[in-house]
Each structure stands twice: as C-alpha cells, then as structure tokens.
Amino acid sequence: AQSVTQLGSHVSVSEGALVLLRCNYSSSVPPYLFWYVQYPNQGLQLLLKYTSAATLVKGINGFEAEFKKSETSFHLTKPSAHMSDAAEYFCAVSLSNFGNEKLTFGTGTRLTIIP
C-alpha cells in the first residue's frame, strides 16, 4: 500500500528564513506525489506535484520540492519564509487505478512564521 509520512506536526521559522517541511513516502511502484496547502477554514490548494518528469519540481508561491528515490523523500522547501505562508501543509500520494485517482494524505504539518 502507498502512504506518506510527514515528520513534524508543527514547524516554526522566522520570517525570511528557510522553510523545510519533510515528507517520506512508501510505495511499491513509482509514486505520484503532491503538496497541498490549507489556510484556516478553507479547502486545499495544490502547491506542486511530482509525476516522474523532473525530480526538482517548482510550484506556486516560491515553493519547490525534490523527489529523491534513494531516500524515499519529497521534502518541500522555500528559501525565504513570508508571513502569508503560515498554514497547514499536507503531503499526499496518489494511486491511479483504472483512471480513478485516489489521493491519500499525510497527517499534515502546521507552519508558523515568527515575525
């Protein structure tokens, strides 16, 4: 079965500092991996996705993630944190089965930005 594990339920960084949110996956086949962001009382917004094209994936709002097969990781980074980045971040893995995507989420990481 495919799954993702997010290390650290809470991460705090200073404004302007590097953001690093960790995600490790488990999959017997090449995975499709995603990062979503959720602001309070809102739905989820897709930040970026890995679908086996390039290992370094650039997303919206200055975020990027690198797929590392040897480490089974897909960590999310941003060089300089902004106050507006404060939100819940979910890593997710998708299994495409006969055309149906079934998205399974990690437990989430709450990012707090310190002024």
Add this chain to the structure above:
Amino acid sequence: DTEVTQTPKHLVMGMTNKKSLKCEQHMGHRAMYWYKQKAKKPPELMFVYSYEKLSINESVPSRFSPECPNSSLLNLHLHALQPEDSALYLCASSQESADRVYGYTFGSGTRLTVV
C-alpha cells in the same frame, strides 16, 4: 472557470434533520470526490464518482448518501447524523486518465455542525 464551488459554506442541523450539500464544477472533470476532515486531521476519502457512477465508497455509514445527477454536479444527502459527524466536508474534482495523474481541485468546503 477553474473552481469547485460548494454550498452552503456553513450548516447547522439537528440529528433528525435531512439536509444536502452541493458541489459544482465546470472544468469538464469526470471524477468527483467527497472528503471529510475533522479538526487538526487530514482529509479522509468518503466517495469517488467516475463518469457519474459511484466507483469508491470507503465504508461510509448509510446516513451519508451521495448523488451525481450530471457531470458537473455532486450532492451529499445527510440524514439522521450524529454529533461526531460534525466536520469540514470537502468536494474535489480531477481529470481522469489511465496514464496520467493530475491532482485534485478542491472546493472551500462546508462546515457542518450537528446538534
């Protein structure tokens, strides 16, 4: 139009009430989903519709009844709910393909409170 629209945004209902949640998209997506999200938890899949037919039911209690009247509309009918069913209900849609994975577009959700 690149949005998934959910109505109502907030709903308070008694345990004997019958209510419905509505989800609409006009992106031509042929797969639609219902997720349930409890506070401080990741979304959990409830139902998947593919080409207007129910393809996945994640063992959801029968007091939740999904319906897909057409390719743009997804409903979730609620009856005899329990207080523990209070949650954020998220609708999502995706393109459907056997060889590619696109990720989901989420609505902003309906915040349901059962009293």
